[in-house]
Amino acid sequence: MITRPVATIGAAVFVIGAATTLPMPLFTTYAARSGGGAGGLALAFIAYATTLIITAPLLGGLSDRIGRKPCLLAAMALAFLATTALTIAPGLPALAVARTCQGLAIGLVAGGATAWAAELAGGPDAGRVAARVTAFATAGSFAAGGLATLTALWLLGESEPPVTFWIHLAAIALLVPLVARLPDRAPAARVAWLRVPAFPRGTVTTSFGMFAAWSVTGVTLSSVPAALAASGHPRLGPLAICFMILVGTLMQQAVGKLPARRASLIGLPVLVAGAGLVIFGTLHAALLPLLVGGALVGSAAYGFLFVGALASASEAASGEDRARAAAGVFLVAHTGFCVPPLLTGLAVDALGAPTALAGFWVAMVVLSVLLAALLLRRAR
Template identity: 30%
Template sequence: MATDNRSTTDATGGGGRRERRSTRAFWTVAAGVGVVLAANSTPTPLYVNYQERWGFSATTLTAVFAMYAVGVLVALLLVGGLSDRVGRRPVLLGSICLLIASYVLFLAAGSVGWLYVARAVQGLATGVFTGVASAALVDLHPRGDHRTAGLVNSTAMPCGLAVGATVSGTLAQWGPSPLRTPFLALAGLSLALLVAIVCWVPETVRLSPRRWSRVLRLQPLRVPAETRREFLIAGTGVAVAWAVGGLYLGLGGSLVKELLHGSNPFISGLVILSMQGVAALAQLTWTLRWGAVSDGITSAFGCTALLLGMLTVSGALLADSPALFFTGSAMTGVGFGLTFMGSTRRITQAAPVARRGETLAAFFVVAYLAFSLPAILAGFLSTRFGLTHTFYAFATLTALLATLTALRSIHLARSPHRLSEAAARGGPNPRARV
């Protein structure tokens, strides 16, 4: 009997230890998502400093910013699913090493050309890490809760963006070397993350014999025919949200300079905090309080907040009011967070299970194109018509698209014939929750 009790105790203790190890590994990867996204937003408060040092235009500034999206798109198209072929741990570690290499490029930058390369490398590292982290978080969750893993992942992204920009702006404003200290701090944090992954994150993929010729392969972009209507609505929503996010990250410092009539990296960081930090809070609060609401209504509410936020920010620029600007940025953050979350859940639920990977790859290609191209266009137009007038035009277009997306989302959420059509063809339920 004593032997049986001891065996039971050992088994229970072993299970508890395994769960603690899994919990520690899960939160290590989640922290990694935050660190990687913090690295993405770190240059944002510094762009005006680079611009003043090397005298390049707003078009060049936004092109530098958009090189990040180029790197992410390369990762999505070429390295998608790499961790399924070589394992989660090697890809996590390799992407962190690549991210550290981008810091070295920023630290060595002596001209704008270095910034292009640094941002592209940073984007490639981010695209690789966030892709494998999404899968690793599901693998490592102690109870296998996909919904919680997805919530942690989606919340860690805007949290990382907010913290990265705020800390970078603070260090740039009061640190000893504005263009070096933020990246040195990130390098130390990333090295600590590298050690934590080595020590605490186990491999979760059973690997078959490798065919090195198939390690890197082009990811085809295809949307299943039965998903195209849902893809159009979700893609429009994520495009509107990420276009606004790209504008803030690319030209946030310039907008602050316009309002304050002078550059201030700390205030530029707070602008990103007021948007992305609120976005993370909105996602978490909405999920906990109104998680049963359909994804269509979630997206519609987010698009409405985006519309009101952009109009408020436009009014702030017209009235030259920093307080109103931050209020509008917070409203925009709510819209960004909820529109992104609702659109992602919509397309994840609508996509056939066997083709979910390629559908999501196409979805995020739309997101990153929207993240970069409008920001580049805004930078180009601002050199001809001024930043304020360019923002007015951008806000008007965003308001129209957000309104159309909100109305269409509400219509689909309330349309019973869509449910019967989906059921008849054995497809996904458009109103189902993820």
């Protein structure tokens, strides 16, 4: 049963996660306003993942050291600041600030929010209930944020800031006193400041499946909308992205019990096919390939490959090492979310979208074939 405190924490996680995709339909508008191309947009966009990579070893154990409540409240304040920055000064500099705040916010609640919800839920199923609530709040917020702003822009026109920004700020303001009243556990005295990611034997290949997956999602979130906006279709990219996240969230629930290696082996060809369709749809401004490709990419990135990587890490480690192994997966994944999208964005500016996106797809095909061969060899 989901109690009121658990629901409150879930709602807080939802508004924190929503901050990351709420401005997504306006990314290309910010880039055009600031005179930046696909490379500039990618650079501002990946500030989120870069922040997580740098701060994750420090933030991972912070809620154990200082308490769950301060971390969640700080994350809500950072989400509020992110939306406020884009409300006051919409453009690439504000987007970089917002993405940095969002990265810090997600880093503060990763793990700690679920642990707090489990502590407040009580009962034999506390951990399962808490994980289900916070996972749904996180994934659901990523899909809802962009869809809400897209809908607002469609119904109410292109005025800025969209009404969803004000709703988001009001929701955080209303939730802060509710979170502040929740009971918190006493901080632990002996908790390591650093939680260094680990890569147990057998997890490197599946982790790099996530590198490929989040490389594709990063390019879909940055270079694809920029290329479509340049060809006169600024809303097609955000629509495909929202569909990608929504389908991926649903698929994650459907494939959750697949064996790790099988999930990764299914995910790699699905990812390659989806990336090909997204790129084809981008270059031809065709909605159907964008939606189908987005659905396939979401299924692979947030479903098969995500489940495969985390299941592999969980099977290869135990106890506290399991958390470090999961951190290793996210370190590799966020590196994929940073480096290939930035290089692709710079290539789009220098060589044009067809050459840059085709080159990116070929690189993903080569990487996916190599990873699949390694997984099959290990299975034999």
